[in-house]
Amino acid sequence: MTAGSDPTVRLTVAQATVRFLRAQYVQRERVRTRFIAGCFGIFGHGNVAGLGQALLQDEIDDIDAGRTPQLPYILGRNEQAMVHSAVAYARMRDRLQTWAVTASVGPGATNMVTGAALATINRLPVLLLPADTFATRVSAPVLQELERPDSGDVTVNDAFRPVSRFFDRVARPEQLPAALLGAMRVLTDPVETGAVTIAMPQDVQTEAFDWPTTLFEPRTWRVGRPAPDADVVADAARLIAAAASPLVVAGGGVIYSGAQDALAAFSSHTGIPVGHTQAGVGALAHDHPGWVGGIGATGTTAANALAADADVVIGIGTRYSDFTTASRTAFARPDVRFVSLNVARLDAVKQSSLAVVADARAGIEALHTALTGHRVDPVYADRIATLRSRWNALVDNAIHPQHRGVTVGDGRSAMTQSQVIGVVNQAIDPRDVVVCAAGSMPGDLHKLWRPRDAKGYHVEYGYSCMGYEIAGGVGVALACPDRDVVVLVGDGSYLMMATEIVTAVQEGLPLIIVVVQNHGFASIGALSESVGSQRFGTRYRRRSDSGRLDGPVLPVDLAANAASLGAHVVHAADTDALAAALRVAKTAEGPTVIHVETDPLIGSPDSRSWWDVPVAQTSSLSSTQAARVAYDAAKRAQRTYLRPTDTDA
Known part of the structure; x- marks a missing residue:
């Protein structure tokens, strides 16, 4: 892979992978961070001679040079657990840094599939480097190889495809640069991010190749703050300003964007209350007068009472899961409208929302400016304060x-x-x-x-x-x-x-x-x-x-x-x-x-909300029969939220 007179360096595929990962950085605004903080791993026959050797060599080279290892290795005990640790790290770092995770081919690799699904569902970056069976197939079938009568190129690692945001298999050294660059593109994109899997056949990992040294030069991936369309912000502001009982639903996107201060200022200025999803807890502090707590099936009575009466719901950085919407029963007004501010259009259009596609902080600041001087009616503000007070009293009693x-x-x-x-x-x-x-x-x-x-x-x-x-x-x-x-x-x-x-x-x-x-x-x-x-x-x-x-x-x-x-x-x-x-x-x-x-039969205060779990339609058990009657009654409150999105409707 020489390009003209570009200098090259001879490394194995695994060594080249490690050297490339060391040189990847992410920058948001003026803060630049090494993106891959290290590598979790459990070694087996599929990766010990490839990635294992490469990580060892990299660690020794750093120590010999008087440096702390730049890509530290942590030995885990369970492959799924290693992915969870990497994902938790990425969440705490606002998706601006994560770990790579490697496991051997076979059960080691497939043990990571659950972790991959968790990462992708939560939109959190993690780089998975499972070993794979021989690309040459010279010794097939090898230990832990999946043999199929209908396909010769499917391995157990293909199980990663539906739960990964990006999947590639490096069957030749020449394929590695494109695979690594594609992986970084997805990992550092707030909209596309999730689990990224590069399957690496055990023989290819150990194969040497002459790489252009430019592949290993520091590369910075910039994470921007997409601004909202001005006309859409104006439409959203008009809709919110006309609302009698607006409510913000804050999701994890608020926190990943670092928009907590912007949200607090927006709520203080407008008086609009803020309920939060599970991922959005902390988007607003408990002592802020706009905080009304969790919303939906596991929410507070304060947030859910406001949700039931809300005429405009402003979702910020939420994907509106069934727990958040109480299986689409939380927002009960027939004329309820939705404004959804989200960096991902997939989430911004949910609930037939007026979609404000933008970074959460940039979008909140734009809405704040557009609503300068606007504040909710004092009667609504008093109701918010009363509901907050009642809920806090319930919590004090419960704890x-x-x-x-x-x-x-x-x-x-x-x-x-x-x-x-x-x-x-x-x-x-x-x-x-x-x-x-x-x-x-x-x-x-x-x-x-x-x-x-x-x-x-x-x-x-x-x-x-x-x-x-x-x-x-x-x-x-x-x-x-x-x-x-x-x-x-x-x-x-x-x-x-x-x-x-x-x-x-x-x-x-x-x-x-x-x-x-x-x-x-x-x-x-x-x-x-x-x-x-x-x-x-x-x-x-x-x-x-x-x-x-x-x-x-x-x-x-x-x-x-x-x-x-x-x-x-x-x-x-x-x-x-x-x-x-x-x-x-x-x-x-x-x-x-x-x-x-603990006593499992004493629960927490009732959220006065619902979650859709179907009950058997026919049963000889009286307990099931009674539960079905209650289910059918609750089911009637479900909504489709298919009203028009235009603000003049």
């Missing part, structure tokens, strides 16, 4: 330490999950980070958490992936070493992926992991009950003589398991003990696991 829960197995008293959240929220510093992902905890957090910092709340709810929590905490801790990181994880998620406690020990990360033991799947248990399925299959029990899983509680000791993985472990039996344990854990050098028991 109050007076309630000690019910007695559990050995006579100890269990806290409620709401109390656990309240203690954590109050005990940690404003800039500390809470991490969660799946089960009943994210819904309760969305209702109860009082955000004080834009990066203090890290809940993965686009994919709601059990097992993300501890792995995500590793990524958050790497991204923000100046913040304490508190992971809230239920027993179900813990059992799926506790392995990265070992990685936290290895890297000296002072994670604080609060393991909430309620002996089953609390979230799905409650959902099962609501659809008439009587919590079937959701409790951790021995099999009884009847043949059902309804016997005694399983004798699983999660605290002992955590200790065996190298964590310091503390048991907290009540709110005072939990608060004390958190204070001590904040001074620890390595990971601390705090084990608490």
Whole structure:
């Protein structure tokens, strides 16, 4: 691949990949950052001689030159978990930096597919470098090769195609530059970003080639702030100014854009209240008068009451998931209109919105200017304040330490999950980070958490992936070493992926992991009950003589398991003990696991909202029959939001 007299350097494909990644930078405004912070990996026969050798050589070269390794390597324990850590890191860095992740061919590679789906669904960048089977096929079939009678070129890595935003396979060295440049194009694009997969056959990784040295020169990828169309902003401003009860729905795009201050100023100036999605928690601080909390199926009564009466909904940086819209029942007015400000047109046109396609900060500032002098009616402002006050009183009651829960197995008293959240929220510093992902905890957090910092709340709810929590905490801790990181994880998620406690020990990360033991799947248990399925299959029990899983509680000791993985472990039996344990854990050098028991039958305050989970249309169970009646009644409130988008309609 020589071009005229350009100088070349002879490297393997893997060595060239590592050298290229070292030289990639991202710049937004005046801040320039190395884009690939390092590489997570687990080595097997498919990548140990290729990418493994290249990373080793790169590390030694840096150390020999007196430099800290510029592309550090972290050994993970589970391939899916490594992707979660990289994604969490990217989220904390506002998508301006991420990690590469490599695994061997076969189960190592396919273990990363779930992580790839999570990254793409959440629009977060991660570079996956799975090994692949031999490009030459000279030894076929090789260990862990997928043989198909209808195709000779399909490997297990083709499973990445539907869950990646960009996929390529480097079957020849000449293909590498185009693959790497294509990967960087997608990774650094706020609209297109997600999982990027470059499958690398194990023989090609080790093949040497003469590369033009220009391939390895520093390259800066600029992330701009697309400005909105002036005419569209004027239309949106007229629509908002004419509204009697407008409402902002703030999503993750506000935070990725760094638009929190702009949103706070916009809300202060106009008096328009702000509800937030899961990804948007922190877009507005709890003590701002415009904050009304989470919206939708796991939202606050304040935000949902305002949503039901809103005549104009202003979505900013949200993709309007079913939880946000309460399965399209949240915005109940027949004449409701939508304005959607989003950098991605895919999201901006949802709900038949007037689409303002732009960077969130640039768009908010443009709307603010266009609405100079406008403010909501005082009667509406009073209603916002009243609803905020009522909700805060409900939360205060739910998290109050007076309630000690019910007695559990050995006579100890269990806290409620709401109390656990309240203690954590109050005990940690404003800039500390809470991490969660799946089960009943994210819904309760969305209702109860009082955000004080834009990066203090890290809940993965686009994919709601059990097992993300501890792995995500590793990524958050790497991204923000100046913040304490508190992971809230239920027993179900813990059992799926506790392995990265070992990685936290290895890297000296002072994670604080609060393991909430309620002996089953609390979230799905409650959902099962609501659809008439009587919590079937959701409790951790021995099999009884009847043949059902309804016997005694399983004798699983999660605290002992955590200790065996190298964590310091503390048991907290009540709110005072939990608060004390958190204070001590904040001074620890390595990971601390705090084990608490909660009562799964005492829930958080009702959001007065709905989520569409179909119920069996016919059943011999009276519980299911009753649930179907309730489902049919709720279903009638669903909307299509197909009204015209023109402002004169």
